[in-house]
Amino acid sequence: MQLQSYLASKPLYYDVIDYTRMPRVYAQLAPYLRIPKIIHVIGTNGKGTTGRFLASALHKRGFSVGHYTSPHILAFNERIWRDGANVSDAVLEAAHEKLQNLLDSLEGEKLSYFEYTTLLAMLVYEGCDYVVLEAGLGGEHDATAVFPKVLTLITPIDFDHESFLGSTIEEIAATKINAMEQHAIIAEQKYPKVYEIAHAIALKKGGKVFRIAELSDAKTNKKIEAIAQKLLLPAYLKANLELAAAALEFLGVAWEEGDFDNARLFGRMSKVAPNVYLDVGHNPLAAQSIAKELTGKKVILVYNTYKDKDYKKILAILRPVLWHVEIINVNEGRIVARKVLEEALRELAIPTKTFEGIVDKERDYLVFGSFSVAEQFLKNGYISE
Numbered sequence: 001m002q003l004q005s006y007l008a009s010k011p012l013y014y015d016v017i018d019y020t021r022m023p024r025v026y027a028q029l030a031p032y033l034r035i036p037k038i039i040h041v042i043g044t045n046g047k048g049t050t051g052r053f054l055a056s057a058l059h060k061r062g063f064s065v066g067h068y069t070s071p072h073i074l075a076f077n078e079r080i081w082r083d084g085a086n087v088s089d090a091v092l093e094a095a096h097e098k099l100q101n102l103l104d105s106l107e108g109e110k111l112s113y114f115e116y117t118t119l120l121a122m123l124v125y126e127g128c129d130y131v132v133l134e135a136g137l138g139g140e141h142d143a144t145a146v147f148p149k150v151l152t153l154i155t156p157i158d159f160d161h162e163s164f165l166g167s168t169i170e171e172i173a174a175t176k177i178n179a180m181e182q183h184a185i186i187a188e189q190k191y192p193k194v195y196e197i198a199h200a201i202a203l204k205k206g207g208k209v210f211r212i213a214e215l216s217d218a219k220t221n222k223k224i225e226a227i228a229q230k231l232l233l234p235a236y237l238k239a240n241l242e243l244a245a246a247a248l249e250f251l252g253v254a255w256e257e258g259d260f261d262n263a264r265l266f267g268r269m270s271k272v273a274p275n276v277y278l279d280v281g282h283n284p285l286a287a288q289s290i291a292k293e294l295t296g297k298k299v300i301l302v303y304n305t306y307k308d309k310d311y312k313k314i315l316a317i318l319r320p321v322l323w324h325v326e327i328i329n330v331n332e333g334r335i336v337a338r339k340v341l342e343e344a345l346r347e348l349a350i351p352t353k354t355f356e357g358i359v360d361k362e363r364d365y366l367v368f369g370s371f372s373v374a375e376q377f378l379k380n381g382y383i384s385e
Contacts, residue, residue, distance in 0.1 A: 003096040003120075004076065010113040019141040022115050025107050026146040029119065032102055036066070036128040038147050039247060042135045042176045043155025045285045046187070046240045049265045050155055051132040052081075053244035056263035057255050058130050059084055066125035067132045068144070070114065071371050073267055073280065074378060080121045084262075087124055095123040118143040139176030151250060152180040153243055154209075155187050157194050158285035159310070173197045182207035185215065185250060187243045190285070215246040227260050234269050236289035267374055269293065273383040276358055278367040280374050282309055287317040290368065294321040299366040301325045302355050304373050307336035312344045319350055323363060326355035330376045357382055 001009075039054065041047045048069045055067035064083055072078035077086040099120055100108065108116070114136050125131045133149075135142040157173050173194045177184070178201060186198050186209050195209075202209045216224075224245055228238040241260065248255045264270075267280040269290070279290060282305065300323050305311040315325070325345055327338065345352045358365055367377045377383075 003092055006096065007076070007113055007116070010111075010116065012113050017112070017141070018110075021107075021110060021112075022118075022143045023146050025103070025111065025115070025119070028104070028107070029102055033122055034126045035122065035147055036125055036131045037150045039130060039132050039151045039153060039251075040135065040144060040147075040149045040179060041132060041153045041155065042139045042142075042179050043153075043187070044158045044172075044176075044283065045281070045289070046155040046236065046243075047134045049237055049268050050153060050187075050240040050243050051134050052265040053241050053260060053263045054153075054247050055081065055130075055132040056084075057244065057248060057259040058132075058253065060259035061253055061255060063129040063253075064127060065130045065132065066121065066128045067134075068118070068121045068125075069134045069265070070117070070136055073371055073374050079117060080124050082124060082128065091124060092120070095120050098123055112143070115143045122147070135176075135179065138179075140178035141175070142179065145179040149181045150183075151247060152177075152184040153187075153247055154180075154184055154194075154198060155240070155243065156189055156285060158190060158283065169193060170197060174201070177201050180207065180209075181205065183210070183250070184208075185210045185212065185243060185246050187212065187239060210246070210250065212242050212246045215249040216242070220245060220249070223257050227257050230257070231260065231264060233264075234289070234293040236293070237264075237268060267371075272367075272378075273358065275361065275363065276365045276367065276383060278374055278377065280371045281368060282306070282314075282370045284310055284313045284317060287314040287368075290366070291317050291321050294366075297321060297364070298323050299364045300360065302328050302365055302367040302373070302377065303369045304328050304330045304376075305336055305341065305369045306334045306372075307340070308334070309336075309370075311336065311341065312348070315344065315348055315350060318368075319348055322350060324351035324353065326353050328355040328367075328369075328373060328376055330370075330372050332372055335372070 041051045051067050051069055055065045058065045067081040070079050080087045133144045135144045169191045170193055174197050177198050198209045224242055270278050272278045298321055303325050304327055
């Protein structure tokens with residue numbers, strides 16, 4: 001069975017996850033895998049852009065580099081990037097065939113979509129010098145956590161996926177940060193408790209957690225400022241750039257401003273038309289970053305959301321920067337019921353209508369809510385090529 005058909009047979013989401021399965025399968029496969037140096041990226045927001053900044057710069061410095069990110073917007077290949085480009089279908093099929101031959105058929109069938117994809121990526125990345133490996137929804141129990149790591153990067157941690165990660169920020173932070181092995185670099189955090197938890201876990205593991213300021217100086221900060229201006233980075237993307245640069249300093253890799261010229265990851269405040277921005281964010285922390293970036297401006301929000309997201313809080317955060325909300329139809333089982341979303345918008349006194357396209361050329365639009373919203377918007381031709 002070809003890769004896409006095989007993956008289509010696996011559900012994308014699970015109510016219950018067997019956390020013992022991936023470590024067990026990896027232990028069986030480890031003798032047959034050649035694992036590069038892995039930089040593990042964990043956190044709530046900013047994992048994808050931090051990883052792409054770092055991977056792109058390492059590639060520009062002459063290293064062979066893989067970047068594993070998820071989910072994808074339009075094509076599965078977006079998840080598995082190597083040496084400057086998403087890998088081809090042919091490369092994926094070859095890795096799929098090899099993985100099928102390595103796996104016991106029963107274990108292969110039991111692997112989740114994400115678990116199988118993670119192992120597939122590691123076969124694609126054989127021969128790389130570095131792999132920047134983005135965690136999925138968690139940390140210590142994530143499929144990506146089984147591999148040995150040379151460094152862990154901790155992006156901002158906030159509430160998200162509480163049913164899997166914990167109901168308090170302390171529980172969520174501990175679940176994520178327990179994935180570190182020895183050394184980690186931590187981004188600026190909203191909750192001071194996160195720093196305390198990170199340092200306690202590092203102490204227990206005989207390692208150290210570095211703040212970004214410990215790995216940067218005035219010269220580094222000047223270069224980052226120049227890159228941010230050149231690439232027109234919003235403040236939150238600049239923060240992700242700072243974390244990636246700190247990782248380069250930790251690894252002892254000299255870098256220049258030009259190493260980041262093509263490093264922006266699509267779907268993160270990406271300008272897809274003269275008056276249209278698209279962002280795949282889907283939680284309150286992402287909303288806060290966008291609201292801060294749009295201070296003093298207003299946009300029409302093209303929106304929909306999964307029913308398990310804190311959409312009332314997200315919309316309340318965004319309300320000061322909105323003209324109104326236009327609900328885009330997304331045909332997916334996890335999407336909140338239309339009447340429920342409309343009721344939340346009424347409670348917040350946010351004017352609402354159905355999205356019918358980019359019809360107001362005088363106002364800016366923001367497409368936001370999830371990867372599925374971005375996919376629906378892009379696939380249905382709401383903007384010209």
